[in-house]
Amino acid sequence: xxxxxxxxxxxxxxxxxxxxxxxxxxxxxxxxxxxxxxxxxxxxxxxxxxxxxxxxxxxxxxxxxxxxxxxxxxxxxxxxxxxxxxxxxxxxxxxxxxxxxxxxxxxxxxxxxxxxxxxxxxxxxxxxxxxxxxxxxxxxxxxxxxxxxxxxxxxxxxxxxxxxxxxxxxxxxxxxxxxxxxxxxxxxxxxxxxxxxxxxxxxxxxxxxxxxxxxxxxxxx
Ligand SMILES: Nc1ncnc2c1ncn2[C@@H]1O[C@H](COP(=O)(O)OP(=O)(O)OP(=O)(O)O)[C@@H](O)[C@H]1O
Numbered sequence: 001x002x003x004x005x006x007x008x009x010x011x012x013x014x015x016x017x018x019x020x021x022x023x024x025x026x027x028x029x030x031x032x033x034x035x036x037x038x039x040x041x042x043x044x045x046x047x048x049x050x051x052x053x054x055x056x057x058x059x060x061x062x063x064x065x066x067x068x069x070x071x072x073x074x075x076x077x078x079x080x081x082x083x084x085x086x087x088x089x090x091x092x093x094x095x096x097x098x099x100x101x102x103x104x105x106x107x108x109x110x111x112x113x114x115x116x117x118x119x120x121x122x123x124x125x126x127x128x129x130x131x132x133x134x135x136x137x138x139x140x141x142x143x144x145x146x147x148x149x150x151x152x153x154x155x156x157x158x159x160x161x162x163x164x165x166x167x168x169x170x171x172x173x174x175x176x177x178x179x180x181x182x183x184x185x186x187x188x189x190x191x192x193x194x195x196x197x198x199x200x201x202x203x204x205x206x207x208x209x210x211x212x213x214x215x216x217x218x219x220x221x
Contacts, residue, residue, distance in 0.1 A: 004032050004036075004165050005198070006031050007054070008065045010063065012025040012061050013062055025047050028051070028218075038199065040052075057073060068088055069165045071084065094171040096155040104130060108122075112125060112126075133157060148176055148180065149183065156188050164197070174204070185211075
């Protein structure tokens with residue numbers, strides 16, 4: 001199995017059985033191959049967040065299957081899904097969501113400790129990742145002491161801390177001005193390529209989407 005993510009016939013309807021059900025996804029097939037970076041482009045309201053939540057095991061589809069790293073997630077109990085999420089997935093959002101009271105390095109160390117990595121190994125990995133995004137000199141700074149672009153670069157490192165199989169990103173540079181967005185996106189792409197990571201990256205920015213391996217367009221149902 002060479003696909004890191006396979007969505008097969010995925011459907012999602014909100015308010016099923018109620019007076020006003022909203023079908024957002026219907027028979028959706030999507031794959032991300034190992035090492036592939038896929039852009040997800042969707043008009044507002046087409047279900048981009050719903051799709052990312054389903055792929056990220058934060059929500060379950062009403063129909064179809066989600067196969068992550070070769071393992072069918074359908075019907076797994078919450079605990080197993082949480083475990084798979086922690087082991088296989090990294091997340092980046094439009095806003096960095098770093099813990100404000102911790103330094104850049106600590107923000108990257110903490111998720112590793114939660115996954116059973118030793119303190120020494122976690123710190124070495126944090127230092128390596130910060131070096132890759134050009135922030136070795138910011139390791140001891142807290143988020144509020146960094147610029148928006150720097151905060152987002154730390155968030156990329158945190159997403160990769162546990163060496164996930166797949167990165168899921170929702171407008172990862174959407175909060176930055178266009179020039180910073182371009183530069184920070186370069187950093188993300190270099191990081192993804194250098195680590196051989198697979199990624200599904202939602203963006204409204206067509207120039208950024210064009211730089212990925214493949215574009216998946218989500219149409220409103
Ligand atoms: N819990 C819910 N109950 C009912 N409808 C919902 C619910 N969550 C989302 N929707 C509807 O489903 C559709 C898709 O929502 P979703 O958040 O996935 O869109 P999106 O493509 O991410 O939009 P945007 O880019 O504007 O954030 C929208 O029409 C939304 O109103």
